[in-house]
Amino acid sequence: MDPDDNRRDWAERTGDFSPAYYAEIGPNEVSNTLASVFDYYVPEKAAILEVGCSSGRHLAHLLDDGYTNLTGIDINDESFDVMAERHPKLAATGTFRTGAIEDVLPEFPDDTFDVVYSVETLQHIHPDNEWVFEEICRVASDLVITGENEGNSPRRGRGDEKVSYVHDDFPLYYRNWKRVFSDLGLAQLVCEPSKRDTVRVFRVL
Secondary structure, eight states, rough: OHHHHHHHOOOOTOOOOHHHHHHHHOHHHHHHHHHHHHHHOOOOOOOOOEEETTTOHHHHHHHTTTTOEEEEEEEEEEHHHHHHOOOHHHHHHHEEEEEHHHGGGGOOOOOOEEEEESSSSSGGGGGGGTTTHHHHHHEEEEEEEEEOOSSSSSSSHHHHHOEEETTTTEEEEEEHHHHHHTTTTTEEEEEEEEOOEEEEEEEEO
16 A cells, blocks of 8 residues: 555545544543553643544543643544534644644644654554654654554564554554654653553653
8 A cells, every 4th residue: 555545545534443433432541541641741731742633532531631732633534523523622622633644744843742642543654654753753842652553462563574454454564663763862761561552652852
C-alpha cells in the first residue's frame, strides 16, 4: 500500500476502526495509563496535542481529569461530528484540525505543545513518511508519549516481520519506538506494557 492509499483509507474509514467505532468502545486501559502518566509528569495548564485523536476518547478522559488546553488532529473528518455528539464539552473547548499529520504538523511552530502523544496511530505511518516522527519532536517542548502495538498480541510483532495487515485490510508497521525517538534525541522515562499496547514516555532534551 502506497502512502496516499494508506491515508485515503483512514480518511474514508467507516465501520471497524472508524471514529464511531472508537467512540462506542470509549476509554480503555491505555486511557487510564495515560491519565496516570499525565498526573505524574504533566501540569494541568500544559498545552497538549493528540496526533490521530479520532473522536476524542483519550482527550475526553484527560479533560475529565482537569486538562483543558487540548488540541487534536485526525485525518477522518467524521471524527469531529462523532466527538460533538459523544463528547460535546471536549468538542466545544478543544482545538481540532482535520488532515493528515504529515500535512498539519509542519504548520505548527517549534515547541508549540508541552506534550504530544499518540495512540495506535504512528504504527500506521507509511515508511516513506517516517520523517513525521522528527516533526513530532520539533513541536513538543517537553514530552512525547506513544501508545502503540509492539507485539503485545501473541501473533504480532514477535518475529522479523516489518509489517502485518489487520483483518487483511490495513498495514501495521512494526518499529522499535525506543530507538526511533532516542535516535531523534529524546530520553525514555517510562515503558508500560498493557494487554494491547505499550505506553512509552520520552523527554525532549
